[in-house]
Amino acid sequence: MLALLAAAGATVGRADPPTEDKELNLIPPSSETPPADAAPVASGALQRIFLEDAVTGSWLGSDLLPAPPPPPQPRWEERALLDVRSEWRAGDDLRLTYSGRLNLRAEDGLGFPSHENLTNDLREAYLGWEPLNQLFLDVGRINLKSGVALGFNPTDFFKTRAVVEPLSVDPVVLREDRLGTLMLRAERVWAKGSLTAVYAPAVSSDSPIYTSFDLRSFDPMFDRTNAHDRWLLKGIVDVAEGFSPELLAYESQRRVRFGANLAENVGQSVVAYLEWSGGRRGTVSDEALAFGQATGSLPAAAGNVLPGLGAVAFRNQVAAGASYTTALPKITFNLELLYSEAGFTGADWDEWFRTGSATGASSPIAGALWYVRQYAADQQDLISRRFAFLRLDWVDALVPKLEVSGFAETDLVDGSTRLQLGADYYLSDRWTVGGLILIDSGGRHSDFGSLPQAGSVLLKVVRYL
Amino acid sequence: MKYSKQLMAILAMALWLGMAAVAEAQSASEIVAATDKVRNPGQPFRSTLRLTEYVGGQERDHDSLVVYSKEDGATRQFRNLVQYVEPARDTGKRVLLDGHSLWFYDPNSKVSVRISAQQRLIGQAAIGDILTVNLGADYASSIVGTETIDDATRQPRKCWHLELKASNDLATYNRVEYWVEQGSFYPIKGKFYADSGRLLKIVYFRKFAQQLGAVRPTEAIIIDAVDSSLATTATLGEYAYQEIPEAWFQRDYLPHLQAK
Numbered sequence: 001m002l003a004l005l006a007a008a009g010a011t012v013g014r015a016d017p018p019t020e021d022k023e024l025n026l027i028p029p030s031s032e033t034p035p036a037d038a039a040p041v042a043s044g045a046l047q048r049i050f051l052e053d054a055v056t057g058s059w060l061g062s063d064l065l066p067a068p069p070p071p072p073q074p075r076w077e078e079r080a081l082l083d084v085r086s087e088w089r090a091g092d093d094l095r096l097t098y099s100g101r102l103n104l105r106a107e108d109g110l111g112f113p114s115h116e117n118l119t120n121d122l123r124e125a126y127l128g129w130e131p132l133n134q135l136f137l138d139v140g141r142i143n144l145k146s147g148v149a150l151g152f153n154p155t156d157f158f159k160t161r162a163v164v165e166p167l168s169v170d171p172v173v174l175r176e177d178r179l180g181t182l183m184l185r186a187e188r189v190w191a192k193g194s195l196t197a198v199y200a201p202a203v204s205s206d207s208p209i210y211t212s213f214d215l216r217s218f219d220p221m222f223d224r225t226n227a228h229d230r231w232l233l234k235g236i237v238d239v240a241e242g243f244s245p246e247l248l249a250y251e252s253q254r255r256v257r258f259g260a261n262l263a264e265n266v267g268q269s270v271v272a273y274l275e276w277s278g279g280r281r282g283t284v285s286d287e288a289l290a291f292g293q294a295t296g297s298l299p300a301a302a303g304n305v306l307p308g309l310g311a312v313a314f315r316n317q318v319a320a321g322a323s324y325t326t327a328l329p330k331i332t333f334n335l336e337l338l339y340s341e342a343g344f345t346g347a348d349w350d351e352w353f354r355t356g357s358a359t360g361a362s363s364p365i366a367g368a369l370w371y372v373r374q375y376a377a378d379q380q381d382l383i384s385r386r387f388a389f390l391r392l393d394w395v396d397a398l399v400p401k402l403e404v405s406g407f408a409e410t411d412l413v414d415g416s417t418r419l420q421l422g423a424d425y426y427l428s429d430r431w432t433v434g435g436l437i438l439i440d441s442g443g444r445h446s447d448f449g450s451l452p453q454a455g456s457v458l459l460k461v462v463r464y465l
Numbered sequence: 466m467k468y469s470k471q472l473m474a475i476l477a478m479a480l481w482l483g484m485a486a487v488a489e490a491q492s493a494s495e496i497v498a499a500t501d502k503v504r505n506p507g508q509p510f511r512s513t514l515r516l517t518e519y520v521g522g523q524e525r526d527h528d529s530l531v532v533y534s535k536e537d538g539a540t541r542q543f544r545n546l547v548q549y550v551e552p553a554r555d556t557g558k559r560v561l562l563d564g565h566s567l568w569f570y571d572p573n574s575k576v577s578v579r580i581s582a583q584q585r586l587i588g589q590a591a592i593g594d595i596l597t598v599n600l601g602a603d604y605a606s607s608i609v610g611t612e613t614i615d616d617a618t619r620q621p622r623k624c625w626h627l628e629l630k631a632s633n634d635l636a637t638y639n640r641v642e643y644w645v646e647q648g649s650f651y652p653i654k655g656k657f658y659a660d661s662g663r664l665l666k667i668v669y670f671r672k673f674a675q676q677l678g679a680v681r682p683t684e685a686i687i688i689d690a691v692d693s694s695l696a697t698t699a700t701l702g703e704y705a706y707q708e709i710p711e712a713w714f715q716r717d718y719l720p721h722l723q724a725k
Contacts (some may be wrong), residue, residue, distance in 0.1 A: 020614055021574075023667050027617060028519040028686045031698045046723060048556045085557070085572065087723065095723070102556055136721060142572030145576045176573040189718045191711035243602045245717070263579040265565055268634070268660070271581050325584040327659055328691060332584055395587050400520055400695060429526055429552040464553035 047086035054079050054167050054460040061454040065444065066356030066366035071213050073387060073452040079167070085124075093131065099124035099143070101177070103165070107212065115217045121164050123219045124180045134189040141220065143180035144198060146234065146248060147275050148261045149319035151409060152338040152382055152391030154277035155259035157232060157250040157382045158200070161224040165212055167458060170407060170420060172391075174380065176343040181225040190334040193244070198232040200225075201242035202353055204296035208295045209371075209378045228253050248277070255280050269326070275319040282312050283342045284383060288375035289368065302368040306351060315341035317382070321389070344447075346413050349384070353445045384447055386412040401426040406436075416442020416449045421459075493606035496625050497643070502601045505543060506677040509535040509709040513550075515700045516592060522694075527551060533722075534597045535709045540564060541602040542635060544714055547721055558717040559719045560588065570719035577716045582637060591637075592699050596685055600643065603636035604629035614644055616653050617669035617686055622646045624653055638665070653662055653684060656690075664690040676704045 050401045056077045059244050085099045101121040106112055126140025143162075147153030151171050162178035183200040207223040234248040248259035257279030281287065285306050292298030321336030344352070352369055359365040376383040391407040406421035422436030442449025489497075516528040516566040529551040534543045549555040557572035560580075567585050570577045585591055600606070610628040616622045622644075629641040642656040655668040667690055672681035683702065689695035712718055 023688070024615060024617070024619060024669075026667070026693050026696060027669065027686050028522045028524075028696050031517065031519060031686060031696070046550075046557045046572075048553055050553070087557075089723070130721075133710065133719075134718070143575050145574065147576065148579065172574065175576065187714045187717065189715050189721070191715070192717055194717035196717070236715070238715075244566070265567070265579070265581055267581075269581050269583040271579050271584075273579065323581065323584070325581050327583060327661075327665075328588070328663075330587045332587070332640070400692075401526070416512075426526070426554070429554075432554065462554075 047084070049082070049084050049086070049465040050462050052081050052083065052460055052462045054081075054458055056167070056456055056458045058453050058456040061440075061450070061452055063444075064450060064452060065353065066359050066363070066369055068370050068452045069367040071109060071211060074110070074212065077105065077107035079103055079105040079254070083444055093129055095128040095130075096371045097124055097126050097128065097140075099180075105165075110213060116213065116215055118217050119215050120218050121177070121179065123178065123342065126180075131307075136185075136187045136189075138185040138187075139183075141180040141182050141225075141316075142185060143178065144183065144185065144232070145175060146246070146259070146261065147319070148273040149261045149275045149321055149336055149338075150334050150391055151321070151387065151407070152317075152319050152340075154317035154319060154340075155246075155248050155261055156380075157230070157248075157252075157257065157259075157277075158225070161378055163378075163380065164210075164221075165215065167460075168420070168422070169418070169438065170405070171389075175209065179221060179225050182222060193196065193235060193237040195235045198230075200230040200232075202226055202229045206291065206295050207283070208297045209374055234259075238393075241281075250277075250279075257281070266322070270322055270324050273320070273323045276316065278314060278316040280312055281315050281342060283315075283339075284344070284376050284379075284381055285348070285372050286380075287342075288372040291375055292368065292371050298368050298371055299364060302364070302371075305355065305365050305368040306372070317341065329394060331392055331394045334389070334391040337388055338382060338387040340385060343376075343382045343385040345385055349413060349445070349447070353450075384411045384413045388412055397423070411442070411447040414442065414446040414449075416440075416446035418448045430464050432464075433460070434462070435459045473689055479551055491625075493608045493625075493627055494601060496608070496627060496645055496650065497601040497604070497629070498605045499644045500643075500652050501601050502677065503650050503681055504652060505534070505597055505599065506537075506679070506704075506706070507536075509533070510677060511703075511705050511707040511709075512701050513703040514592065514596070515702065515716055517698045517700075519693055519696045519698075528555070531677075532597065533707065533709050533713065535714075536599070537564065540635065541552055542599050543597045546709075546713060546719075546722060557723055560585070561716055563714045566714070566716070568716040568719065570716070572720070575720065577719055580597060582634075586637065592685075592687060592697065596699060596701065598637065600629055600641065603631060603633055604641060605632040606643075609642075611647070612644070614654065617671040622651075622653050623648075649680075651680075672700075676701075677706065 057073055060073055082102045088096045100123055103119045105117060123145050124141050126138050126142050128138045130136055144158050146155040158181045163174050165393040166174055166177050181200045183198050185198045185395035187196040192297055203226045204228045230252040232250045236244050236246045238244045243264055246261040250257045257277050259277035261275050263271055263273040289302050293300055318339040319336055321334055323332055323334045325332045356366060356369050366432045373383055388410045394404040397404040402425050404423045410417045418440050420436060420438045424432055426432050436458050440448040440451050440454055511533050514530040514532055517524060518526040531548045532548040536543050547560040549558040559570040560570040567580045568577045569580050606627050606629045609628050613621050613623045613625045624644040624659050627643040629643055631639050638657045639660045640658040644654040646653050652670045656664060657666040659665050662666045667688040671679050672684040674683050685699045687697045
């Protein structure tokens with residue numbers, strides 16, 4: 001009988017006690033006690049508010065050709081800011097969104113006290129209404145962004161002139177800290193896709209490019225975002241499981257641009273993506289010089305400073321890349337090739353440096369040459385024709401709660417490179433400390449090697465409220 | 466009296482053998498399907514997830530997520546929409562986890578970025594995904610044996626020890642060891658492995674309570690097997706059935722998702 005019972009229970013054994021005990025011992029004893037602040041999770045308003053203090057020190061390039069026009073690049077900046085992003089619900093169908101940043105800043109060459117020490121960036125303020133299920137109508141200043149790439153977004157049509165005094169040149173950060181556009185947006189989301197229509201009216205007119213010394217304190221600066229009537233129509237369609245391309249059509253100043261965004265998983269660790277836009281436009285030089293003349297920043301004769309750089313034609317812009325994530329360590333790499341048919345070729349750069357070398361520091365020609373580069377940056381356009389962009393994000397880098405991110409952007413026309421590496425350490429749920437270092441390198445007659453700022457270091461502390 | 470004792474022993478043996486036979490009669494896939502039902506209600510639902518991270522046994526960080534879950538009729542897999550509520554630096558971030566369609570939305574950049582299956586494991590949203598995954602849909606299972614193991618509260622539980630192998634590319638992990646209590650089908654413990662065979666996570670389920678019409682685990686302890694000083698408790702709560710339209714699983718819906 002006992003033998004039978006033993007046989008019947010043969011499969012009923014004890015797991016290896018040492019292994020079992022070892023794994024049970026990994027359970028934190030304090031986990032038995034629930035956290036003291038265990039309030040219900042779901043709350044009405046979604047908001048993120050933080051205070052940040054950041055100090056930046058820069059070192060400058062020397063013996064630049066052509067000499068950049070004033071004002072000189074600041075050697076240091078101290079900024080304290082209050083950043084607010086909040087959404088409130090008014091009933092089931094109405095939603096109010098506000099996003100803004102109040103800056104208190106001092107920097108090399110900026111008088112103190114002056115109204116420019118205090119600026120407010122009104123990024124978003126709009127009312128959203130859902131009159132029918134999955135039909136959304138929004139009106140107000142809205143930050144509408146598009147694009148699957150990280151280094152450059154050809155389909156992000158509302159990015160132009162929208163970035164205000166960023167603390168980092170990381171393209172990912174530039175997407176976050178920018179002004180929205182006053183617009184009316186209608187969006188319908190279905191089970192198999194979505195359609196969005198946008199109208200952004202002209203309520204102001206073009207203004208000269210801002211520098212850090214002529215920002216307005218409390219001004220929505222619609223001249224940057226709503227100087228022209230603009231239209232956008234975009235749609236997403238589920239073509240196959242997980243494959244849902246986005247198509248866009250955009251109109252501004254009687255010119256239409258088309259765009260597309262594609263992204264697809266390749267295996268378990270890779271996402272491949274492609275972003276394209278195309279339409280009739282001038283080269284970045286042509287557009288810059290025309291804009292400078294129209295806003296009175298450049299004399300009428302400035303149009304001849306860089307002759308023969310192309311007229312209006314159908315021009316393509318492309319960002320093609322892939323992300324790759326490693327299991328351990330937890331790093332995500334993004335490698336992209338960026339292309340703009342409107343950007344400088346090698347011959348254009350040669351012409352830029354040749355013309356600049358022959359002018360004096362106070363020459364209007366030098367001013368016009370630098371204006372082209374300022375314009376490209378203001379428009380968030382590519383100044384050169386081809387770039388390679390590599391970005392990494394490393395979560396729990398070496399120690400838990402340390403996040404390291406950085407990017408390298410190489411101008412493939414001349415081989416010059418911009419390199420930035422940053423780290424954020426989450427001291428707690430509320431406190432974050434971080435820093436970053438930026439280095440521009442390259443030959444004297446190269447894109448990044450000829451910039452007034454050769455590098456910078458930033459240190460910051462953030463307190464979430 | 467002696468006769469009566471023999472009869473009792475025979476009856477006891479018959480009962481034991483009968484129970485063992487019933488237990489063996491359950492196929493591995495039936496067991497996994499039954500324990501999936503213990504964790505997941507049969508209709509779309511919303512729940513909250515409070516995560517507490519421990520480093521070296523000390524409480525470190527807290528995250529709060531709202532999870533919307535709906536089973537895909539075709540794949541039988543749960544599709545999840547996850548919204549971060551806390552900590553403040555992550556408030557409003559949203560993740561769409563729907564088979565091959567994996568998107569991350571950041572309210573700061575206001576764009577949705579497609580992520581890989583590997584990348585989704587980096588964030589805390591992956592924990593919500595682990596807790597609602599229908600293992601029966603993406604894994605081929607077999608019974609290793611029957612074992613009595615201690616649960617998270619060190620109470621012995623008689624369990625099926627199951628071996629699960631990924632059967633399609635939707636499976637997040639290559640291999641899972643799973644212990645399911647016999648009779649109740651309560652999940653007691655899981656060990657999750659990477660493609661390389663490396664043990665990544667050990668999960669203990671505990672605090673079984675009545676939720677949405679059944680007794681379900683309301684807390685999981687997730688131990689990082691790579692860095693054993695790290696552990697996370699995931700407390701599920703605020704369960705509620707909720708209609709979740711198909712349109713919610715479009716990436717363009719992510720900006721409009723808001724925990725109510």
